[in-house]
Amino acid sequence: xxxxxxxxxxxxxxxxxxxxxxxxxxxxxxxxxxxxxxxxxxxxxxxxxxxxxxxxxxxxxxxxxxxxxxxxxxxxxxxxxxxxxxxxxxxxxxxxxxxxxxxxxxxxxxxxxxxxxxxxxxxxxxxxxxxxxxxxxxxxxxxxxxxxxxxxxxxxxxxxxxxxxxxxxxxxxxxxxxxxxxxxxxxxxxxxxxxxxxxxxxxxxxxxxxxxxxxxxxxxxxxxxxxxxxxxxxxxxxxxxxxxx
Amino acid sequence: xxxxxxxxxxxxxxxxxxxxxxxxxxxxxxxxxxxxxxxxxxxxxxxxxxxxxxxxxxxxxxxxxxxxxxxxxxxxxxxxxxxxxxxxxxxxxxxxxxxxxxxxxxxxxxxxxxxxxxxxxxxxxxxxxxxxxxxxxxxxxxxxxxxxxxxxxxxxxxxxxxxxxxxxxxxxxxxxxxxxxxxxxxxxxxxxxxxxxxxxxxxxxxxxxxxxxxxxxxxxxxxxxxxxxxxxxxxxxxxxxxxxxxxxxxxxxxxxxxxxxxxxxxxxxxxxxxxxxxxxxxxxxxxxxxxxx
Ligand SMILES: Nc1ncnc2c1ncn2[C@@H]1O[C@H](COP(=O)(O)OP(=O)(O)OP(=O)(O)O)[C@@H](O)[C@H]1O
Ligand SMILES: [Mg+2]
Numbered sequence: 001x002x003x004x005x006x007x008x009x010x011x012x013x014x015x016x017x018x019x020x021x022x023x024x025x026x027x028x029x030x031x032x033x034x035x036x037x038x039x040x041x042x043x044x045x046x047x048x049x050x051x052x053x054x055x056x057x058x059x060x061x062x063x064x065x066x067x068x069x070x071x072x073x074x075x076x077x078x079x080x081x082x083x084x085x086x087x088x089x090x091x092x093x094x095x096x097x098x099x100x101x102x103x104x105x106x107x108x109x110x111x112x113x114x115x116x117x118x119x120x121x122x123x124x125x126x127x128x129x130x131x132x133x134x135x136x137x138x139x140x141x142x143x144x145x146x147x148x149x150x151x152x153x154x155x156x157x158x159x160x161x162x163x164x165x166x167x168x169x170x171x172x173x174x175x176x177x178x179x180x181x182x183x184x185x186x187x188x189x190x191x192x193x194x195x196x197x198x199x200x201x202x203x204x205x206x207x208x209x210x211x212x213x214x215x216x217x218x219x220x221x222x223x224x225x226x227x228x229x230x231x232x233x234x235x236x237x238x239x240x241x242x243x244x245x
Numbered sequence: 246x247x248x249x250x251x252x253x254x255x256x257x258x259x260x261x262x263x264x265x266x267x268x269x270x271x272x273x274x275x276x277x278x279x280x281x282x283x284x285x286x287x288x289x290x291x292x293x294x295x296x297x298x299x300x301x302x303x304x305x306x307x308x309x310x311x312x313x314x315x316x317x318x319x320x321x322x323x324x325x326x327x328x329x330x331x332x333x334x335x336x337x338x339x340x341x342x343x344x345x346x347x348x349x350x351x352x353x354x355x356x357x358x359x360x361x362x363x364x365x366x367x368x369x370x371x372x373x374x375x376x377x378x379x380x381x382x383x384x385x386x387x388x389x390x391x392x393x394x395x396x397x398x399x400x401x402x403x404x405x406x407x408x409x410x411x412x413x414x415x416x417x418x419x420x421x422x423x424x425x426x427x428x429x430x431x432x433x434x435x436x437x438x439x440x441x442x443x444x445x446x447x448x449x450x451x452x453x454x455x456x457x458x459x460x461x462x463x464x465x466x467x468x469x470x471x472x473x474x475x476x477x478x479x480x481x482x483x484x485x486x487x488x489x490x491x492x493x494x495x496x497x498x499x500x501x502x503x504x505x506x507x508x509x510x511x512x513x514x515x516x517x518x519x520x521x522x523x524x525x526x527x528x529x530x531x532x533x534x535x536x537x538x
Contacts, residue, residue: 052416076422088417090410100403101410102421113404158421 003028003197004166009058011041011048011221018044020221022058026166026199026214031192033208033229034201036218037242042201043085045218046168050075050082062166076102081164083155085171085201091144095135098143098154099126102161129157133183149180156187166197173204185211209233217241248377255376257490258386259446264470264486265396265479266439271468272477273405274432275412277330279464280321280337283344284314284437286459288444293361293454294354303367306445307388314441315434322433326426329415341461348456360455367449376450385446392439393483399435400479408432409477469518475528484530492517 002025009022019041026032034042047053049060051072059068062080070078081102090098103122130136133153138146143154152172159167172184181204188211191198202208209215209229217224217232219241225232232238263285270276288310295301295309325336348355355361367374367384374380399405407428410418415425448454466489474485496509521529 050420052419073419073422073424076420082420084417084420088414088420090413090417092413093406093409097406097409101406101418101423113407114399114402119403162421 002026003063004199005059005061006045006049007059007061009045009048009060010056011044011053012056017221019048022218022221022223024216024223024226026197028197029192029195030213031188031198031200031211033212033215034199034218035203035205035208035215035232036224040218041221042218043170044221046082046170046201050080050168076162076164079163079165080168081159081162081166082168083152083159083170083172085174087148087151087155089143089146089151089154089158092142094140095130095143095146095154096123096126096139098158099129099161102158125161129161133157133187149176152176153180153183153187156184160187160191164196166199167191169198169200169202171201171203173202173207181207205233251377251382253490253494254382255385255450257487258389259443259450260470260490261483261486262389262392262446263440263443264467264474265393265482266436266443267467268471268474268477268479268482269396269399269408269439270432270436272471272475272482273400273412274408274429275476276326276429276433277334278325278337278433279334279468280325280340280344281436281440281467282459282461282464283321283341284318284440285444285447286344286348287317288314288441289448289454289458290348290355290361290444291441292445292448293364296364296448297361302365303445303449304369306449307442310441310445311438312441314444315438318434318437319430321437322430326429326433338461338464341459341464345456345459348459355456358456360453362453364448364452364454366452376452381450385450388442388446392442396439397479400477404428404431412477466514469514473517473521473529475530478528478530481528481530485528488529489514489517 004026006025007023009019011019022041022045034045036042044053048055048058051070059066061067062078065078067075067078067080075081090101093101100119100122103125127136127139130139135150135153143151146154152175156169156172159169169188172188173181176184185207188198188200200208200212212229214226215229215232216226217238224237224241225235227235267281270278271281291310291313292306295306301309321340325333325340328336349358351357366376367381369380369384374384407418407423410423411425411428419425470486470489471482473489474481474483492513493510495513496506501509525531
């Protein structure tokens, strides 16, 4: 059995079949790319997996656990974290607070979060993370002051801070300049080196093909194929999906 | 003059607690709950009823009014917290109106429009602390300070950070594993418990209660005080309350005729609210918050 498995995932919006009978598997400690033309249903698939949208049907199995009915907020505790295509950081919280919120997700009970005041360890972790991406100097400034690319980095760091085993990234390279793209790439590869598993939606093909072990292709809400990057790049169906017939 | 200043101080202290309790749910968590005055009224009535019928004293009432108001808030939250934004505001405003009706008509419990009279003054070590004594001036602000210390802890705890993250972006907060409903619920319950304590202070100060305690204009005043201080700003709420109380006293102080004092006050308050929202949407006391740039 694979590490993460999606089966028969389906979602319709009114008459639109955004995701239709989607099936795929992700191997442990791999980087798997998820590609497809605009509107193929990639983001919707993420939202269904993480329960930010209710699904019509379908099962998701993660690390032998059925997470088909686990509500969104419990996924982090189950080892799954994600970013959003439309960045969602906490604009009025400082960078430090943005990260402390996830580092300290161990405060699962509100009661502990009320009384635990000593956050020395958590702060050390935050410092180390922010230094790694050169954002430490802004640690105590509100996150709304960050540039677009920096916000993206912060959102990825926030995922990392949760110590999730499976990380879903929705277009981490979009709108990021080449220098910062190298930082994003390094973060992703480091995560893999730490044994994490990543599922990455991306339109930047050179970037994605360079880091991925496998690529899943979606078209019109459906699964089209899944294979090694070099195979997918050569496949006539994929070219057709992207170029139109 | 002295007794005027005296009562102004006591009333301001009670306001500070009520406003700070609202600052927790409305300011920090962003719950647009227009029914906060219900918790205050319930706290006051709990104290009044327990005292006049069952002989509970001031200190027991502090505890019981917090419990009753908090428990009520839990049910209130179950009914309303699934709503968001304007829907929550409208539902809770409706609840505040219902509260007045209930307090007026549930005569067997509240004695209706005649209200509850003859509430005892606080007693400490067998010594009655009269409402115009120096001891009273220590007691009420003392309780308010203790409550504010507890509230300060809540505001600055990791829990407070979760509440602020909810105000910023609920979806993102869920994405980092926070149980939004639970956090909002506790924010409301704690906020209500402190409002209940403020109600007890009021009951044992005025020694008389009637349904006007649930009046809608009071809600507007609380909102004004929080907004002037800056939503979620701990020190701001205290300064905002003091500022609004002082501004409210200006017309009387400079000798306006009694019949227009109320109207003048309302004009001043409205101007302050509109001015703050246009010119300083984060409140007048932003220097107490961390520098933002
Ligand atoms: N909340 C919604 N309500 C109605 N339709 C939606 C909603 N979300 C997505 N859709 C539709 O579902 C389809 C899939 O959208 P989705 O955002 O998942 O595509 P995508 O593959 O992520 O595209 P892109 O690469 O442009 O981000 C689209 O046709 C979109 O219009
Ligand atoms: Mg998308």
